[in-house]
Amino acid sequence: MPLQPSWVESANTPETDFPLNNLPYGAFLSDAGEPHCGVAIGDMILDVTSAEASGIIQIEDEDEVFFFGDWTEFMALGPAVWAAFRAEVTRLLADGYEGAPELVEHMVPQVGTRMVMPFAVSEYTDFYAGRHHATNVGTMFRGAENALPPNWLSIPIGYNGRASSVVVSGTPVRRPLGQLKAPDEDLPRFGPCARFDLELEMGAIVGQPSEGMVSVGQADEMIFGYVLLNDWSARDIQAWEYQPLGPFQAKATATTVSPWIVTRAALEPFRCATPKRERPLLPYLREPGPMLYDIALEVGLAPEGKPETVIARTNYREMYYSAAQQLAHHTSSGCPMRVGDLLGSGTISGPEPHQRGSLLELSWGGKEPITLDSGETRSFLEDGDTLTLRGAALGDGYRVGFGACTGQILPAGAVPDWAQD
Amino acid sequence: MPLQPSWVESANTPETDFPLNNLPYGAFLSDAGEPHCGVAIGDMILDVTSAEASGIIQIEDEDEVFFFGDWTEFMALGPAVWAAFRAEVTRLLADGYEGAPELVEHMVPQVGTRMVMPFAVSEYTDFYAGRHHATNVGTMFRGAENALPPNWLSIPIGYNGRASSVVVSGTPVRRPLGQLKAPDEDLPRFGPCARFDLELEMGAIVGQPSEGMVSVGQADEMIFGYVLLNDWSARDIQAWEYQPLGPFQAKATATTVSPWIVTRAALEPFRCATPKRERPLLPYLREPGPMLYDIALEVGLAPEGKPETVIARTNYREMYYSAAQQLAHHTSSGCPMRVGDLLGSGTISGPEPHQRGSLLELSWGGKEPITLDSGETRSFLEDGDTLTLRGAALGDGYRVGFGACTGQILPAGAVPDWAQD
Numbered sequence: 001m002p003l004q005p006s007w008v009e010s011a012n013t014p015e016t017d018f019p020l021n022n023l024p025y026g027a028f029l030s031d032a033g034e035p036h037c038g039v040a041i042g043d044m045i046l047d048v049t050s051a052e053a054s055g056i057i058q059i060e061d062e063d064e065v066f067f068f069g070d071w072t073e074f075m076a077l078g079p080a081v082w083a084a085f086r087a088e089v090t091r092l093l094a095d096g097y098e099g100a101p102e103l104v105e106h107m108v109p110q111v112g113t114r115m116v117m118p119f120a121v122s123e124y125t126d127f128y129a130g131r132h133h134a135t136n137v138g139t140m141f142r143g144a145e146n147a148l149p150p151n152w153l154s155i156p157i158g159y160n161g162r163a164s165s166v167v168v169s170g171t172p173v174r175r176p177l178g179q180l181k182a183p184d185e186d187l188p189r190f191g192p193c194a195r196f197d198l199e200l201e202m203g204a205i206v207g208q209p210s211e212g213m214v215s216v217g218q219a220d221e222m223i224f225g226y227v228l229l230n231d232w233s234a235r236d237i238q239a240w241e242y243q244p245l246g247p248f249q250a251k252a253t254a255t256t257v258s259p260w261i262v263t264r265a266a267l268e269p270f271r272c273a274t275p276k277r278e279r280p281l282l283p284y285l286r287e288p289g290p291m292l293y294d295i296a297l298e299v300g301l302a303p304e305g306k307p308e309t310v311i312a313r314t315n316y317r318e319m320y321y322s323a324a325q326q327l328a329h330h331t332s333s334g335c336p337m338r339v340g341d342l343l344g345s346g347t348i349s350g351p352e353p354h355q356r357g358s359l360l361e362l363s364w365g366g367k368e369p370i371t372l373d374s375g376e377t378r379s380f381l382e383d384g385d386t387l388t389l390r391g392a393a394l395g396d397g398y399r400v401g402f403g404a405c406t407g408q409i410l411p412a413g414a415v416p417d418w419a420q421d
Numbered sequence: 422m423p424l425q426p427s428w429v430e431s432a433n434t435p436e437t438d439f440p441l442n443n444l445p446y447g448a449f450l451s452d453a454g455e456p457h458c459g460v461a462i463g464d465m466i467l468d469v470t471s472a473e474a475s476g477i478i479q480i481e482d483e484d485e486v487f488f489f490g491d492w493t494e495f496m497a498l499g500p501a502v503w504a505a506f507r508a509e510v511t512r513l514l515a516d517g518y519e520g521a522p523e524l525v526e527h528m529v530p531q532v533g534t535r536m537v538m539p540f541a542v543s544e545y546t547d548f549y550a551g552r553h554h555a556t557n558v559g560t561m562f563r564g565a566e567n568a569l570p571p572n573w574l575s576i577p578i579g580y581n582g583r584a585s586s587v588v589v590s591g592t593p594v595r596r597p598l599g600q601l602k603a604p605d606e607d608l609p610r611f612g613p614c615a616r617f618d619l620e621l622e623m624g625a626i627v628g629q630p631s632e633g634m635v636s637v638g639q640a641d642e643m644i645f646g647y648v649l650l651n652d653w654s655a656r657d658i659q660a661w662e663y664q665p666l667g668p669f670q671a672k673a674t675a676t677t678v679s680p681w682i683v684t685r686a687a688l689e690p691f692r693c694a695t696p697k698r699e700r701p702l703l704p705y706l707r708e709p710g711p712m713l714y715d716i717a718l719e720v721g722l723a724p725e726g727k728p729e730t731v732i733a734r735t736n737y738r739e740m741y742y743s744a745a746q747q748l749a750h751h752t753s754s755g756c757p758m759r760v761g762d763l764l765g766s767g768t769i770s771g772p773e774p775h776q777r778g779s780l781l782e783l784s785w786g787g788k789e790p791i792t793l794d795s796g797e798t799r800s801f802l803e804d805g806d807t808l809t810l811r812g813a814a815l816g817d818g819y820r821v822g823f824g825a826c827t828g829q830i831l832p833a834g835a836v837p838d839w840a841q842d
Contacts, residue, residue, distance in 0.1 A: 123544065123584055128666055149664050154609050155600055159666040160581035163544055164757045176754040177634065179576055179703065188575050190703045190753075213598065215839050237754065243570050245549055245580040246667025252756035282600065282611045284840035332611075333597040333658065334834075335673035336585045413755075418636045419705035 001269055003398035005095035008107070010042030012095075017260075017392055017401025018042055023089055024260035024402070025225065027069050027118040028108065035069025035116050040260055040403070041093050044107045048089075051106045056092070056099075059085060071119045071261065075207040075224045076339045082207070082224065086265055115170060115259035119205065121163040122340035124255065125330060126201075126231055128157040129321035129346040131275070136349060136361045153279040156321040156329045158343075161231075162252045166342065169228075169259045169405045175383065175412040176253040177419075178237035188240060190419055192412035195235035195366065195380045198387050199347040200299050200357030202316050203229035203257055204323035206341035210331050217288040219327035222337070226267065226293070226323070228258035228389045228405035229344050235360055235380065255344070258389070258405040266400050270294045270393035272317050274325075284332060291322035297348060297391045299357065301372065304384030304408075309372040311362060314348050314355040316391070321346075383411040422690055424819035426516035429528070431463030433516075438681075438813055438822025439463055444510055445681035445823070446646065448490050448539040449529065456490025456537050461681055461824070462514050465528045469510075472527045477513070477520075480506060492540045492682065496628040496645050497760045503628070503645065507686055536591060536680035540626065542584040543761035545676065546751060547622075547652055549578040550742035550767040552696070557770060557782045574700040577742035577750045579764075582652070583673045587763065590649075590680045590826045596804060596833040597674040598840075599658035609661060611840055613833035616656035616787065616801045619808050620768040621720050621778030623737050624650035624678055625744035627762035631752050638709040640748035643758070647688065647714070647744070649679035649810045649826035650765050656781055656801070676765070679810070679826040687821050691715045691814035693738050695746075705753060712743035718769060718812045720778065722793065725805030725829075730793040732783060735769050735776040737812070742767075804832040 004020040005012050011019050018024065018040040028045060030036045036049035049066040051057040059065045059081060065074050074081070092103060128134055131148075134157075138147030151157065167173075175196050181188035207224025214222065231251060238250030271290040295316040302308035326343050349356040356362045359380050363369050366379035381387065386408040392401035425441040426433050432440050439445065439461040449466060451457045457470035470487040472478040480486045480502060486495050495502070513524060549555055552569075555578075559568030572578065588594075596617050602609035628645025635643065652672060659671030692711040716737040723729035747764050770777040777783045780801050784790050787800035802808065807829040813822035 151600075151602075151609075151661055151664070154602075155662055157662070157666055158669050160583055160669070162581055162756055164759050164762075165755075174755055178754050179572075181572075181575075187700070188572075188703065190705055212834065213837065213840070215837070234754065240572055241576055241578070242665075242667075243572070244663075244667070245578055246663075246665070248579050248581070249750070249754035249756065252751075252754045254755075279608070282609065282840075283842055284611055284837075329670070330673075333599050333655065333670035333673045334586075334595055334675075335583055335670065338585050341585075413633065416634065416636070416705075419634070419703075421704055 002396050006041055006093050007095050007097055007100045008042045008044055008093060010044065014397050014399065016042050017399060017403055019398045020090060020093055021395060021398055022262060022266050022400040023086060024262045024266065025071050025118060026260045027116045029114045029116060037066040037069055037071060038108065039089055040110065043110050045110055045113065046089065046093065047106045047108050056103065056106065057088065072340050075119065078208060079221060082263070083265065086263065115168055117168045118259065118261055120340050121166045121342050122338040124161040124163040124166055124342045125158050126161045126251065126344035127321065127326050127346040129319050129326060130348050131320040132318060132349040132351055133347040133357060133361065136356065140365045154282065156326045158326060158330065159246045161255065161344065165252055166255045166257060169256055171256065171407060172410045173232055173254045173256065173407045174410045176234050176237065177412055177415060178234055178249050179240055180236050181240045190415060193234040193237055196409065197233045197235050197359045197380055198299065199231035199233055200297060200312065200314065200389055201229040201231055201347060202345040203227040204343045205261060206327065206337050206343065207339060209339055210337040212334060214328055214331045216285065216291065216324045216328045220291055220324035222327060223264055223323060225261040225263040227261055228391050228402045230256040230387065230389055230405055230407065231344055232256065256405055256407045258402040260403045262400060262402055267293045267393060269395060274322055275320060284328060285325050287322065287325065291324040292317050292319055293393060295391050295393045297389065300388040301378065302386045303372065303374060303376055303382065306374040308388065311370060312354060312356055314350040314357055316348060318348055318350045319345055381409050383409050385409045423817050427462055427514050428516050428518055428521045429463045429465055429514060431465065435818050437463050438820060438824055440819045441511060441514055442816060442819055443683060443687050443821040444507060445683045445687065446492050446539055447681045448537045450535045450537060458487040458490055458492060459529065460510055461531065464531050466531055466534060467510065467514065468527045468529050477524065477527065478509065493761050496540065499629060500642060504686065507684065536589055538589045539680065539682055541761050542587045542763050543759040545582040545584040545587055545763045546579050547582045547672065547765035548742065548747050548767040550740050550747060551769050552741040553739060553770040553772055554768040554778060554782065557777065561786045575703065577747045579747060579751065580667045582676065582765065586673055587676045587678060590677055592677065592828060593831045594653055594675045594677065594828045595831040597655050597658065598833055598836060599655060599670050600661055601657050602661045611836060614655040614658055617830065618654045618656050618780045618801055619720065620652035620654055621718060621733065621735065621810055622650040622652055622768060623716070623766040624648040625764045626682060627748065627758050627764065628760060630760055631758040633755060635749055635752045637706060637712065637745045637749045641712060641745035643748060644685055644744060646682040646684040648682055649812050649823045651677040651808065651810055651826055651828065652765055653677065677826055677828045679823040681824045683821060683823055688714045688814060690816060695743055696741060705749060706746050708743065708746065712745045713738050713740055714814060716812050716814045718810065721809040722799065723807045724793065724795060724797055724803065727795040729809065732791060733775060733777055735771040735778055737769060739769055739771045740766055802830050804830050806830045
């Protein structure tokens with residue numbers, strides 16, 4: 001499918017993340033400081049909340065679906081409503097739409113507009129489904145022979161994360177404090193994390209609830225859309241805390257998502273298959289069709305006041321398990337899934353060194369610091385660094401992108417008096 | 422403090438869980454099938470939602486705090502409101518209250534009334550803070566020398582659980598399906614859990630949000646109240662899935678809480694200290710006073726159609742870490758806590774064999790099945806079994822109890838066609 005033209009001129013260039021083919025959903029602060037729902041088109045946002053209030057947009061016989069500036073209520077209405085709304089917004093923004101002059105007053109420029117969380121995260125689950133990432137991390141921690149845990153080729157390994165710390169792109173991230181103990185120290189101490197890291201991931205948003213177990217095909221239909229996701233990770237806190245029950249405070253400081261939710265519909269042309277299975281999957285995890293997406297991804301790191309270096313380039317198609325497989329597995333015990341659940345893909349690394357989606361891997365546990373264009377080196381993140389994830393599915397003369405997923409590292413807060421020896 | 426008499430006669434006996442000293446908060450279905458908030462007193466419930474609607478109860482200048490039959494909004498109002506409300510309900514239900522006749526129409530008998538979830542669980546975190554439990558499980562899995570992980574005496578180890586699967590007492594629990602692989606099997610299979618277990622825990626409900634790190638003393642002030650909590654656990658699913666990132670589907674089927682939230686205020690007379698520290702805690706985890714509670718606990722198991730056997734008796738004071746310590750640790754990375762977060766204490770086992778809070782421990786991994794009064798034996802739970810947790814702080818001629826926390830095991834559902842080989 002080629003670029004679909006819009007009457008919003010800036011949407012008709014091969015460089016924009018937001019052509020008519022995309023139409024991703026976000027939320028922003030209106031002039032009055034209220035959250036509004038919006039659809040990105042070129043360098044503009046269609047203010048869906050105000051368009052609904054003025055009667056231009058109407059979701060079936062529902063009132064004020066977008067009143068609170070949050071897509072959760074819309075998601076809950078289900079796939080038929082998702083499809084009808086997308087068709088209607090496509091019609092409104094397509095080149096030649098006669099009502100365009102009336103819509104112009106509901107258009108807001110993206111530049112200078114503050115984005116907010118586009119949906120309420122019910123619960124957040126993070127997976128560990130990238131083969132190269134798991135192999136890299138496993139090799140560092142357990143040696144090359146024992147790199148992949150025995151269950152890894154059978155289970156999309158996941159753990160529950162913390163929904164309350166999911167933030168939208170642009171939110172600064174404060175370096176965490178925590179318990180730290182180096183292998184050569186006898187006792188732990190409490191202080192700032194020294195090995196603060198990013199994890200390049202995709203997030204899948206569950207748009208429909210489940211009761212009981214669902215198949216991979218049903219799970220795919222429940223997914224509302226995808227975001228870029230940075231699962232900030234305190235490697236030193238994690239190393240000391242994670243046995244035996246998994247990461248906890250190491251992953252609880254913040255998880256940043258892109259401001260725009262790219263719908264499953266917009267990504268349809270970019271579906272691709274998971275890699276060949278090394279060990280046959282159990283039937284409940286088998287895919288009825290291609291469930292991954294070909295999405296080019298990159299990570300930029302800019303030290304404070306310095307230009308950015310792209311430190312990694314990879315692709316979502318490198319994952320071993322798809323979000324639909326992860327969601328199906330998530331329901332296998334009878335666990336109810338809810339509208340607004342967020343599933344992190346796991347770190348997306350490719351087979352080559354420059355394709356690694358974390359500094360842990362890029363610097364090989366800090367042993368091989370990477371050099372930035374500015375000449376500085378990095379093993380882990382330093383205060384003032386700004387991290388930016390970018391991603392786009394690349395079509396024929398257009399791209400379906402997510403906007404930047406960014407966060408700047410603030411210095412750790414002081415250890416309170418009562419927490420000092 | 423002795424028993425405080427109420428005009429509700431059944432509240433004045435030493436046997437009731439619900440004397441005037443207690444006044445726990447729950448939610449129930451009204452005659453019209455709507456959830457209402459209630460306070461237990463003897464064998465009755467004061468219908469707080471209807472009492473508010475009729476003007477007998479008024480929370481400051483707030484309207485309809487109890488309208489939706491859920492305590493979440495009330496919790497969010499904070500400790501001063503909690504204290505004022507408790508004082509007012511104590512006045513209304515105390516012996517000699519002159520307006521008692523007017524209150525009678527807002528009293529509902531507990532018998533025959535269906536309880537529902539008393540609050541919306543924001544997120545659920547489960548801990549592993551019982552010394553005896555951790556030692557027992559560690560001994561079974563890693564041998565007596567390596568029983569406690571190296572971090573255990575320094576960190577209240579926790580992992581995020583699944584809020585969507587928290588259910589109120591009385592909800593049947595369906596035996597989960599899942600991936601299973603015995604050590605002598607080459608490949609996993611998908612089928613019903615064969616080692617389904619209970620975990621006897623207390624749950625602490627976070628009633629105030631945090632931003633940034635809080636001290637143990639501040640954490641204590643944030644706790645609204647406590648419930649009994651059964652963290653149903655699929656041991657065979659867990660054994661295969663839990664490395665390296667912790668339990669996931671093994672703990673996602675259901676977590677049952679008691680219908681009544683016993684407030685921190687009601688438990689004040691029963692505060693007691695955590696045990697002597699074997700290794701000094703870091704200052705951020707030190708307690709400004711006694712933070713545990715002396716609460717006698719027991720577990721009953723009744724096979725279908727047979728009488729119940731009490732299979733374990735223990736006490737909440739056996740924990741090594743208090744809920745306040747757990748909550749303080751939870752915020753140490755900057756993780757925001759929210760109203761309605763639920764913290765499971767971890768399995769509460771005492772030093773003696775009959776004080777163990779799980780069948781995994783009671784039957785020592787299934788090797789030493791226990792014998793019930795009916796003559797049947799149990800290594801793990803069987804279909805039809807009803808599990809009941811009970812707990813009460815024992816005062817001078819009265820008890821402050823939680824009501825029964827119960828659940829019956831239903832047989833696993835059939836494996837769907839698409840999940841079969």
